Amino acid sequence: MKTPPGMTAVSRYFHAKRCGPETVHPPFGASRAYSLVEVLIGGAILAFAVAAASMLAAAILVNQENDGRTLRALNVQEQYAKLYQLGLDHGAITNILPEAVSTANPPGTNGLFFSMNGPGDVNITGAGVMNMATNTMVFHSGSDANGVLRYATNAAILARPSIR
Amino acid sequence: MKAPVPPMPMRAPAPDRREGGVLIFCLLVIVIGAFVLAAWTQMLAGRIHSIEAAALTQQRRISLANSRSLAEQYLRESMALGNATSSNATLSSNWGRFSLSFTATNTLTSTNQAVMLNPFSPFGADGFVSTPLVVGNGLVVTLEAGNATSGGVTTNRNFYLRSRSPLPGGFPLVLHTSANATNFTGLVVGTNSGGGSALVFASPPSLSLAPSATNYVSTNTRFVSTAPGSSVNAPQLPIALVPVTSGASGYEGRLDDPLARSRAITGISAAVSANLPDALPVMDTAVFTGSSLSEYRVIGPLPANMTFSAVSLENISTTHGPSSMLSFGPHPTAPPQQTGPNTITYNYFNQDFKIKYASDNVQYWKSPGWETINAENEILIFNSNGTASVQNIDTSQKLDFNTGGTQRAVLFVPPAGTLMVFTDTSIYFGPVSDKLEGALVYRKSEYFQPGGVAFVALPGLKTAGGIWEVAPPPIVTKFNPSIESSYRCQFPDQNISIYELDTGQLYTIQDNSNVPLIEIDPDGASPWKIRAGANSDSAILHHTGSITGNATNLADPTGYAEPYNWNRWLTILNSSTTLDPGLTTSAILFGYIEDTAVGQEPLALELQNADNERNTGLVIERSANGATITAPAGRAWNLSATFLDTPVTFNAGAGFNILGGIRANRSVTSPTNPITLSPNTSPAPLEPFLDRVGWLESWQQ
Numbered sequence: 001m002k003t004p005p006g007m008t009a010v011s012r013y014f015h016a017k018r019c020g021p022e023t024v025h026p027p028f029g030a031s032r033a034y035s036l037v038e039v040l041i042g043g044a045i046l047a048f049a050v051a052a053a054s055m056l057a058a059a060i061l062v063n064q065e066n067d068g069r070t071l072r073a074l075n076v077q078e079q080y081a082k083l084y085q086l087g088l089d090h091g092a093i094t095n096i097l098p099e100a101v102s103t104a105n106p107p108g109t110n111g112l113f114f115s116m117n118g119p120g121d122v123n124i125t126g127a128g129v130m131n132m133a134t135n136t137m138v139f140h141s142g143s144d145a146n147g148v149l150r151y152a153t154n155a156a157i158l159a160r161p162s163i164r
Numbered sequence: 165m166k167a168p169v170p171p172m173p174m175r176a177p178a179p180d181r182r183e184g185g186v187l188i189f190c191l192l193v194i195v196i197g198a199f200v201l202a203a204w205t206q207m208l209a210g211r212i213h214s215i216e217a218a219a220l221t222q223q224r225r226i227s228l229a230n231s232r233s234l235a236e237q238y239l240r241e242s243m244a245l246g247n248a249t250s251s252n253a254t255l256s257s258n259w260g261r262f263s264l265s266f267t268a269t270n271t272l273t274s275t276n277q278a279v280m281l282n283p284f285s286p287f288g289a290d291g292f293v294s295t296p297l298v299v300g301n302g303l304v305v306t307l308e309a310g311n312a313t314s315g316g317v318t319t320n321r322n323f324y325l326r327s328r329s330p331l332p333g334g335f336p337l338v339l340h341t342s343a344n345a346t347n348f349t350g351l352v353v354g355t356n357s358g359g360g361s362a363l364v365f366a367s368p369p370s371l372s373l374a375p376s377a378t379n380y381v382s383t384n385t386r387f388v389s390t391a392p393g394s395s396v397n398a399p400q401l402p403i404a405l406v407p408v409t410s411g412a413s414g415y416e417g418r419l420d421d422p423l424a425r426s427r428a429i430t431g432i433s434a435a436v437s438a439n440l441p442d443a444l445p446v447m448d449t450a451v452f453t454g455s456s457l458s459e460y461r462v463i464g465p466l467p468a469n470m471t472f473s474a475v476s477l478e479n480i481s482t483t484h485g486p487s488s489m490l491s492f493g494p495h496p497t498a499p500p501q502q503t504g505p506n507t508i509t510y511n512y513f514n515q516d517f518k519i520k521y522a523s524d525n526v527q528y529w530k531s532p533g534w535e536t537i538n539a540e541n542e543i544l545i546f547n548s549n550g551t552a553s554v555q556n557i558d559t560s561q562k563l564d565f566n567t568g569g570t571q572r573a574v575l576f577v578p579p580a581g582t583l584m585v586f587t588d589t590s591i592y593f594g595p596v597s598d599k600l601e602g603a604l605v606y607r608k609s610e611y612f613q614p615g616g617v618a619f620v621a622l623p624g625l626k627t628a629g630g631i632w633e634v635a636p637p638p639i640v641t642k643f644n645p646s647i648e649s650s651y652r653c654q655f656p657d658q659n660i661s662i663y664e665l666d667t668g669q670l671y672t673i674q675d676n677s678n679v680p681l682i683e684i685d686p687d688g689a690s691p692w693k694i695r696a697g698a699n700s701d702s703a704i705l706h707h708t709g710s711i712t713g714n715a716t717n718l719a720d721p722t723g724y725a726e727p728y729n730w731n732r733w734l735t736i737l738n739s740s741t742t743l744d745p746g747l748t749t750s751a752i753l754f755g756y757i758e759d760t761a762v763g764q765e766p767l768a769l770e771l772q773n774a775d776n777e778r779n780t781g782l783v784i785e786r787s788a789n790g791a792t793i794t795a796p797a798g799r800a801w802n803l804s805a806t807f808l809d810t811p812v813t814f815n816a817g818a819g820f821n822i823l824g825g826i827r828a829n830r831s832v833t834s835p836t837n838p839i840t841l842s843p844n845t846s847p848a849p850l851e852p853f854l855d856r857v858g859w860l861e862s863w864q865q
Contacts, residue, residue: 060208060211063211063212064211067211067212067214067215070215070218070219071215071218074218074219074222075222077222078222078225078226081226081229082229085229085230085233124234124237124253124255125251125253127234127235127237127238127241127251127253127264128234128237128238128241129237129241130233130234130237132255156223156226157230157255157261158226158230159229159230159233159234159255160233161233161234161236161237162237162241163236163237163241
């Protein structure tokens with residue numbers, strides 16, 4: 001059976017499989033299968049890649065969780081600062097905050113702990129007397145490889161007018 | 165057998181260029197994959213850095229808020245006092261740090277600012293125009309939050325002060341919070357009954373006090389627990405203005421000197437009363453048309469029917485002049501109360517008009533305009549139902565409103581039916597209940613009932629902290645002529661207060677120098693002890709009690725007109741009443757001794773001094789109603805100089821009651837010796853509540 005002229009190598013290959021016992025050549029000139037060694041090497045490489053990707057994905061997830069905790073903590077601390085500047089005291093603030101504030105330090109899993117040093121009046125030369133306090137926040141920022149909770153601390157100085 | 169197929173001639177394969185194409189294809193895939201992987205990695209890195217960026221922005225927000233706070237403090241404190249200086253302030257150490265530089269600016273300039281813009285409004289995009297005062301040079305705030313590489317961020321900001329006065333504020337309704345300074349000449353700035361109103365009270369006489377930032381009270385004090393601002397007796401900071409009588413509106417001036425004519429901008433003239441150098445004139449918005457204003461000054465008479473109404477009396481202040489008549493009432497449904505031609509009535513105290521009796525931050529039970537409350541003034545409390553009541557007054561606060569020792573107030577002659585409920589917890593009246601209202605009533609002297617009414621405990625309600633009711637008033641025609649003679653109490657510079665004998669809740673009477681006229685329980689041992697104060701020559705302890713005898717038998721030791729209303733006098737249930745030394749001039753016992761068992765021997769009453777000299781001028785007679793004491797005709801029971809050295813004991817004996825009162829005269833040279841009325845250890849039962857009633861008044865002969 002003659003191969004129609006003008007066929008490409010791929011079409012000739014499939015044409016041969018369909019149409020007759022003309023000598024069939026695999027496309028692109030590949031004429032043999034992969035050896036076992038090649039397959040094993042390829043599989044190993046693929047396995048390494050999959051493992052690496054999995055580990056990276058896991059690390060990303062953990063990092064995302066930690067970032068989320070940090071962002072949440074910073075957000076709550078900022079709200080704390082705003083409420084302080086509205087004139088509230090520490091007790092009122094911790095009651096108002098949308099997040100449950102732990103009274104224990106360290107606060108535990110996903111916990112937040114706030115403390116206030118002050119407030120006290122501080123004379124700012126030329127400006128007047130400010131009512132200032134230092135807010136220290138301790139929050140669960142992540143866990144180590146052994147599952148032990150790790151905490152981060154962030155302190156912010158807060159100021160509000162003594163006349164308010 | 166099939167012939168074998170001859171082998172095909174072997175030919176060397178020609179070079180296949182298709183294999184090179186595969187390689188290129190694979191490289192392309194690898195490059196694309198590398199790009200994807202790099203982008204993914206970069207994205208992950210970005211996610212990691214995003215938290216750092218978020219933290220930095222949070223730092224800067226807190227820093228900015230802190231800097232605003234400092235700027236606000238600067239405006240209120242430094243500028244209000246006119247002592248703003250150029251300086252730098254740096255707040256450092258951790259998150260929230262910033263530095264702020266400010267240039268000395270004491271003069272504010274008004275500028276129009278459109279507020280409440282609404283582009284979707286069918287009436288146009290513009291709201292109304294506010295005229296805030298601008299701090300001219302602005303403040304430079306440097307936010308130092310950030311890491312070593314990002315550094316600080318510097319921003320320039322202008323701060324605006326929105327005046328609480330209607331003219332520069334540009335708002336249709338401006339209400340001020342009441343101030344509570346005693347030396348505060350409060351004013352009412354005009355209003356109209358149509359809905360708009362502006363009530364502004366002016367600077368106090370001392371500018372060093374009122375416009376001070378430390379005396380500022382802002383509305384968010386409701387957030388804090390008790391303190392009305394950071395200072396006691398803090399008036400609202402008025403950004404006062406010179407009223408514009410001609411020219412364009414506007415204002416340029418200082419907070420510490422708002423009424424200086426020289427501060428008015430060009431083209432504006434203002435009329436400020438020379439009598440009120442530190443006060444705002446009263447402006448009536450009803451004539452606020454065009455560029456002309458009419459002024460109503462507080463000092464001097466106001467039109468008789470002039471009424472200032474407001475849609476809310478949350479913040480209101482006024483003044484009280486000798487012939488002024490200002491009434492306040494709800495608008496517009498109820499007319500203001502006018503209790504008389506010389507009456508000022510405050511109605512509808514509400515949550516922001518706190519009346520506090522705490523030791524600190526005392527707010528007075530009077531308007532700032534009331535420099536003093538005179539003897540004729542009544543302080544009445546009404547609730548919404550029309551019944552008078554005082555709620556939640558801590559007994560420890562004492563009804564003289566005088567906890568701080570410098571305030572003046574009079575609780576005097578409340579109407580019959582007034583209930584006073586004492587508790588031990590709350591110190592506020594006013595914000596506690598939204599139904600409470602208050603009134604200050606200035607009453608003329610024809611209604612003056614001096615010392616004749618006290619609060620008595622209602623029968624059956626004599627528990628501690630129980631309910632007290634106003635006692636019935638005395639017979640004025642019989643009581644006043646005698647009581648109002650002499651230099652009685654020297655009102656308005658003295659206080660008169662109620663005390664309760666049983667519990668020892670006794671309250672001093674003070675003169676205008678805050679020196680007690682009568683000291684109650686001076687040694688802290690017994691509430692029965694009284695003595696005259698350092699600035700008074702005498703003290704009288706009056707008690708209400710039952711008198712069974714015929715009072716007409718009693719001579720008036722000091723020329724009182726007869727007859728007494730003896731039901732107003734004291735029942736002293738003592739079997740032994742001791743007068744301690746300390747009466748350098750005289751001591752007088754008036755009343756009589758009652759023999760509770762008729763038929764017994766006449767009571768032996770001895771008044772004996774250290775020399776065992778007895779007063780023989782007293783005539784003690786026994787009658788069916790008990791023993792009576794009659795003073796010698798033509799003179800008082802003057803036991804002058806007889807009790808100087810040793811105590812003198814009235815030996816009433818068992819079963820006898822001493823009915824009457826004791827008035828002790830003493831000189832100022834012996835202020836430490838009290839008159840002691842020793843309580844009976846086993847008093848006889850009395851009529852309901854009579855043993856718990858009393859009042860004090862000072863006396864000078």
